[in-house]
Amino acid sequence: MSNLSRRIETAFQASGLRHTTQRHAVLKFLAKHSGVHSTAEEICEAVNRRNPRASRATVYNNLRSLTKAGLVREVVSEGKAARFDANLYRHHHFVCERCGTLEDIDWFDMPLNAGRSALSGRDVASYEVLFRGACGACRESGTGGTKR
Amino acid sequence: MSNLSRRIETAFQASGLRHTTQRHAVLKFLAKHSGVHSTAEEICEAVNRRNPRASRATVYNNLRSLTKAGLVREVVSEGKAARFDANLYRHHHFVCERCGTLEDIDWFDMPLNAGRSALSGRDVASYEVLFRGACGACRESGTGGTKR
């Protein structure tokens, strides 16, 4: 059994989620494609390329239960289809205003002191920065690109 | 004619958008309810409570043209329905993880030096911070709240 599969089973036990082949396949796919921000449809399609299969409803159910368990995160998305990623590390996000792609930005801390008064009265558990601009490819080509 | 209406017409002229009663009504509603982050449906309903009316398609069309013209912004949304706001001032966002409400946070600058290497290769045009945690009401009541 692969190292990844073992880690997944351990995570299931820790979170109290029942271990099923379909759920395993979904999480494995997301862990293997971390940073890609796949849609439910893409996950569905990928999982069904080889056995065991998982119906659309099951994929959606599992994405929800995995998200609730904290093993997967739903990524801020500009489009209509929700995008998911294995929740392995904190990161910021960069949205290209020309081609619409969403990139992960390596984590760096920001001093929140400046916002203390603006945030008063709330418990801040976490934060992330959403950057907008032109990604490397669009900056070079100067193209408008196609929103995905 | 109200001061607000005059400002709206000026904005239309500056942006090259044709002035129509329906478009005026949509922007006026958003300007009056700034910070509320209304859905298209809510805007539709509000506009149609009094003349002139605007069909669903028209409201959607106008939300798109107004967004493209920069007079309105589409707000980062956790749910499925898109939320809009008049684009009057820069601000950060706070998502309550218990009740799901989305609040505006007064703008404050953050030193981005720490992220220079992580962002290299991209043109950063703007940024905003998305905070997560417990809002004032949920923190006090300790309730789980209802996701809207």
Add this chain to the structure above:
DNA sequence: GTCCCTGCAAACGGTTTGCACCCGG
């Protein structure tokens, strides 16, 4: 007069749900 805008209704795409069966613990 020309285009863009509007309104209606039908189509669309992503997501959820109801229900019967199945399988992990």
Add this chain to the structure above:
DNA sequence: CCGGGTGCAAACCGTTTGCAGGGAC
């Protein structure tokens, strides 16, 4: 054996589109 998980198909809901008529400039 029990309760949650699975699969299918239909329902749902927010959004978009095609088209005919109307209004802004």
